[in-house]
Amino acid sequence: MHGVCFRAPGVVAWEDVIDPAIQDPADAVVGVDLAGLCGSDLHPFFGREQGLDPGTVMGHEFVGRVLDVGPAVRSVRPGDHVYAPFSTSCGQCAACRSALTSRCECGQLFGWRSDGVGLHGGQAERVRVPLADGTLQPVPAGLSVEAALLLGDNFSTACYCADMAGIQPDGVTVVIGCGSVGVLGIIAATLAGARTIVAVDPVPERRARAAALGAVAMAPGPDVARTVAALGHGRGADSVMEFVGLPAAQRLAWEVLRPGGVMAVIGCHTSAFAFSPSEAYDKNLTYRTGRCPARHYMERLTERVMQDLPHITQVVTHRFAPSDCVRAYDVFAHQRDGCVKAVFDFA
Numbered sequence: 001m002h003g004v005c006f007r008a009p010g011v012v013a014w015e016d017v018i019d020p021a022i023q024d025p026a027d028a029v030v031g032v033d034l035a036g037l038c039g040s041d042l043h044p045f046f047g048r049e050q051g052l053d054p055g056t057v058m059g060h061e062f063v064g065r066v067l068d069v070g071p072a073v074r075s076v077r078p079g080d081h082v083y084a085p086f087s088t089s090c091g092q093c094a095a096c097r098s099a100l101t102s103r104c105e106c107g108q109l110f111g112w113r114s115d116g117v118g119l120h121g122g123q124a125e126r127v128r129v130p131l132a133d134g135t136l137q138p139v140p141a142g143l144s145v146e147a148a149l150l151l152g153d154n155f156s157t158a159c160y161c162a163d164m165a166g167i168q169p170d171g172v173t174v175v176i177g178c179g180s181v182g183v184l185g186i187i188a189a190t191l192a193g194a195r196t197i198v199a200v201d202p203v204p205e206r207r208a209r210a211a212a213l214g215a216v217a218m219a220p221g222p223d224v225a226r227t228v229a230a231l232g233h234g235r236g237a238d239s240v241m242e243f244v245g246l247p248a249a250q251r252l253a254w255e256v257l258r259p260g261g262v263m264a265v266i267g268c269h270t271s272a273f274a275f276s277p278s279e280a281y282d283k284n285l286t287y288r289t290g291r292c293p294a295r296h297y298m299e300r301l302t303e304r305v306m307q308d309l310p311h312i313t314q315v316v317t318h319r320f321a322p323s324d325c326v327r328a329y330d331v332f333a334h335q336r337d338g339c340v341k342a343v344f345d346f347a
Contacts, residue, residue, distance in 0.1 A: 001016070001125040002014055002124065003058075003124030004057065004124065005056065005058065006052055006053075006054060006056045009047030010045065010046070012045070012329050014322060017055075017124060020120070020126050020127060026132060026133065027069070027130050028066055028069045028073055028128075029066070029126055029128055030062070030065065030066055030067065030082060030129055030136070031064045031065050031126050032064040032123075032127060033065065033145060034062065034063045034343055034346065035061060035322070036154070037059070037061075037328065037342045038060065039180075039243075039267075040268060041329075042332075042333050045333060053114060056113040057120035058111050058123045059122045060086035060121055060153065061153045061154075062083075062121075062123075062149070063145050064082065064127075065082070066080045066082055067126065073133055074133055075132070076136050076138060081139040082137060083148035083149065084137070085152050085156070085298060087101075087108060087135075087291075087295075088106070088107050088108050088130050088135045089101040089106075089131060089134045090131050090134045091134030096134065100296075102290075102293040102294065103291070104134070123322065123344055125322075135295065140306065142306050147305050147306075147312060147313055149316075149343065150312055151294075151298050153294055154315070155301065156292055156294040156297035156301060157294065160293070161243070161265075161266045161292075162188035162189050162264075164262070165239040165262050167192040167193055169193035171194075171232070171237070172198065172232040172236070172237045173189050173196065173238065173239045173240075174199075174237040175199045175215065176201075176240065176241070176243060176252060176253055177200070177201060177242065177244040178199050178201035178209065178217075178340075179206070180341035181243050182201065182210075182241075183209050184312060186199055186210055186214075187311075190213070197214065197215040198237070199216065200220055200224055201220075205340075206335070206338075206340060207219065209315075220248070224256060235258040236256055236259075236261065239261060239262045239263075240253040240261065240263045240264065241264050241266070242266065243267050244267040245267025245269050248274070250267075251274035253265075254275040254279065254280075257285065259284050261283070263285060264289070266292070316340075316342075316343055317338060318337070318341070318342040319344075319345050320342060320345070321345065
């Protein structure tokens with residue numbers, strides 16, 4: 001079979017790879033219909049995150065059909081249409097039972113192998129899914145394949161960030177970064193009651209999408225802090241949702257936040273903090289971060305998406321054949337042609 005493989009920073013390739021097979025009684029093998037490109041894929045792509053083995057199949061967002069299951073699998077069977085979170089989970093350990101499925105004691109990330117250990121990802125014709133009963137979820141009738149893909153990561157992550165942000169309906173919420181998760185974060189913040197949202201992104205097309213969702217859309221710069229202060233009656237933002245994962249975004253989040261405010265960080269930071277512990281102390285900052293327990297959120301959100309939120313799929317702006325992966329990564333990584341969310345269509 002073929003998959004989109006990491007070769008080196010800035011280099012991916014559509015290559016022949018070994019067919020996945022059942023290795024454990026709890027495994028399933030899924031034939032992929034749709035796979036997403038995520039901002040997290042760009043950390044190794046840009047070299048910001050080290051240690052990914054060359055030849056690793058990329059990607060942790062996929063929807064498809066079950067092709068094979070191990071003898072211990074009970075929740076799905078061959079032919080079932082399924083979607084998955086970005087990491088595996090057993091459903092039985094203390095973390096899973098407390099709804100922190102992203103910290104399962106046995107969990108692994110799709111698309112991460114280091115020194116030969118780990119899982120290949122979902123940007124391939126087929127993918128092995130360990131712990132299938134606690135990881136895969138059948139796609140219900142009426143849920144589009146694009147919405148299912150977003151529930152497995154981007155929309156669940158956006159809602160998790162909104163939950164962490166402690167949004168106050170009468171306050172000011174700032175969203176930094178309007179890629180797919182940031183745009184969905186505006187929707188999630190609105191669902192959480194936010195009425196005044198400032199969205200910050202350097203890409204004009206992304207700002208236009210944010211404005212269409214009711215946010216005050218701005219490019220990064222000194223005007224952001226002034227606008228937030230004015231909207232917050234001189235106090236600043238009550239909540240900041242930071243989706244970028246770079247020092248400049250974190251510093252902006254700190255600058256616009258009022259004393260006693262909440263900074264919720266989904267961007268995966270690989271550099272030192274952009275503010276000091278003493279600065280955080282002087283602002284009485286509440287800082288919340290972490291990997292979204294997407295498997296738990298999938299269960300919470302699926303019915304809501306089917307009934308009220310089909311428009312979340314508007315973030316899917318570009319579709320590529322997986323064999324066109326070099327161009328796909330270039331367009332997505334550099335936000336070319338107004339790209340917000342790119343997917344590989346295996347159909």
